[in-house]
Amino acid sequence: MILLNPKGDVNLHTHTYYCDGKDSPETLVQRAIALGFRALGFSGHEYSSFDTDFCMSPADTEKYRGEVLALKEKYKGQIDIYLGIERDYFGDGDDYPYDYVIGSLHYVKAGDRYLPVDYTEEITAAVVEQYFGGDFRSYVESYYRTLADVVEKTRADIVGHFDLITKFNEGYKYFDEGAPWYREAALTALREVARSKPIFEINTGAMARGQRTKPYPADFLLEEIDRLQCQIILSSDCHDLDCLDFGFEGVIKLWGKS
Structure with missing residues (x-):
């Protein structure tokens, strides 16, 4: 497997205070320069009219x-800067010519309700109980069925945190x-997504926030991405300048060579 940024000197998944990040764009640029980055890409959460808590207006x-x-x-x-966007599967979208689009799925849909998969563990447990009868398998399979056409729906260049549905499942707590x-659901979705040959990310964001001990996606998914000859990029899903390169060194040791 070959990473597109094997030196860990690029991050394209970066959030600012315009959405749910903590810092200004310029503060993040200055931090990237201090870290020796050659490029920094911004990927603010695009507007989603049904849930405005985390996205940009x-x-x-x-x-x-x-x-x-x-x-x-x-x-x-001094540094190459890119204007990107993180577009949710259910988001409103627009036709602005961004440098790149990260396509992600942050919700499962039940009827006319958009149910978040990554807010808090308590909300996730309540969602599964109320809308899926407590059946995590049904919930997870719904997520992957939707994710299968995330590239077509979002026009993504990069697929974000592929198995986000596992965010609160450390130690296989729920499934x-x-x-x-599980592997059939995830791999079926992955193979469909990979048909478009997008870039997939290794995402350390949940590690930075203390919710996981390993990045997204799981090893068996990374191995399949590699087998399908899709490109991979390392990202921190940064919401805090102190985490701009969080976990990069460890990931590069594991996956930074072919």
Whole structure:
């Protein structure tokens, strides 16, 4: 397996205070330069009208674009800056020509309700109990059935945190990720997504927040991504400048060579 950023000097999954991140774009650029990065890509959460808690508003999206584009010029010659977006499967979307799109799935849908998979463990448990009769298998399979066409739906260049559904399942607390049904659901979705040959990310974001001990996606999924000859990039899903390169060194030791 060959990473697109084997030196850990690029991060394309970066959030600012325009959505649910903590820092300004320029503060993050300065941190990236201090770390010796050669490139930094911003990927604010695109507007989703049904859930505005974490995403950029339309007005802030305009400010975000303008600021990142200005920083591209200001820091030219010091670091390459890219204007991207993280587009949810169920998000509103737009036709702005971003440098790249990260396509992600943050919800499962039950009837006309969009149910978050990554807010808190307590919310996830309540969602499964109320809308899936406590059946985590049904919940997980719903997620992967939807995820299968995430590239087509979001026009993604990069697929974000593929197995996000496991965020609160450390130690297989709620379901067995080694079970045949689980692997079939995940691999079926992966193979469908891979038909478009997107870039997949190794995402250390949940590790940075203390929710996981390993990055997304699981090893068996990474091995299948490699077998299917899709490209892979390491990202931190940064929401805090102190975590801009979180976990990169360890991942590179494991996956940074062919």
